[in-house]
Amino acid sequence: MAELYSVPKLEDxxxxxxxxxxxxxLNALEQEAAKLSGENDWKAFRDRWMSRKSGVLMQITEWLKLAPKEQKRDVGQRVNEVKAKIEAAVDAAEARVNSQASSARLVSERVDVSLPGNRRPLGVKHxxxxxxxxxxxxFKAMGYSIGEGPEVESDYYNFESLNFPPNHPARDTQDTLFIAGQEKKQQRDRLLMRTHTSPVQIRTMEKQRPPVRIVIPGxxxxxxxxDATHSPVFHQVEGLCVDTNITFSDLKGTLDHAFKSLxxxxVKTRFYPSFFPFTEPSADMQVSCIFCGGKGCRTCKFSGWIELLGCGMVDPNVFEFVKGNGYDPAKVSGFAFGMGVERIAILKYGVDEIAKFYxxxxxxxxxxA
Incomplete structure (x- = not known):
């Protein structure tokens, strides 16, 4: 191994x-820099030449200290020039070593761009x-907009403003999930998990004057x-249409067109009387069995018909809660409907239990998929 450079003591x-x-x-500096092959070599090279205690750079300052007075200026200039070249050589060596390391890493980790990439499998909509x-x-194709609202609702929006009297069975805790710690509040302010998306109808009418046409998924x-047909959590799609001269015929035509599209x-539709607190008159709607074409099978219990949703004309008492926003029951009318999404999905895909969806x-x- 070649002997490393050492700073000579000058007499001349x-x-x-x-x-x-x-x-x-400078020749020794150049030769040592050329032999560096890695980060550890560079660190040793840097310390040997630039260490503040015993580096070559510190040793050549002795030249200036020992130089005769009349020559100190010339020697000082030369020392400064050497210092600048040493620093530049160390920086250049570092850049070269880093570049070599990067090149080596790229070679070892080289990617064959001709190979197909790793594709992440994409999920599908539930x-x-x-x-x-x-x-x-x-319904959007028929001009309806989408309405949204909170899942945690007040008793006022979920029941009272929808014409549910205080003794209505839906208020019973066997049907409704109430939020704990609400006993000190007035009944209309107590919070609960919404039992239907109907509260969005009232919230929309509070903000928007008629006409209104909204569809509310949630x-x-x-x-x-x-059990096979019930779940504590499920999805609904409701709709509301309010304008002047809206009739039950408009309701029937709208739903008949919607289910023919689906x-x-x-497919045929039929309506028969029912009861809902927020509609009057109210009806349940059935469609002819999509499996047997109305002839009768096990799915439709050999009746040829399947019940899908409830609907009706908006009760004037509901309009009274938003009368100040243009919903005078003497001037406007409307219809509403609501259906369970899981029930339609069960029919559409032939699933026998609602729990399988969850x-x-x-x-x-x-x-x-």
């Missing part, structure tokens, strides 16, 4: 002697949300035991 400080000493130093979106799309909660033009079984969900 003439220009010629200084030129020779500086030339030897079947319930897919059906919900299909329903919403049908999650709802009820204190129901999980299930095909051969178990997260990939084998089941993959069928809808």
């Amino acid at each position: 400080y003439s220009p010629a002697a200084m030129d020779a000493a500086v030339r030897d130093l 079947p319930v949300l897919r059906v919900q979106d299909e329903i919403v799309a049908v 999650k709802v909660h009820r204190n129901d035991a999980l 299930f095909g033009s051969s 178990l997260g079984d990939v084998r089941f969900l993959e069928q809808f």
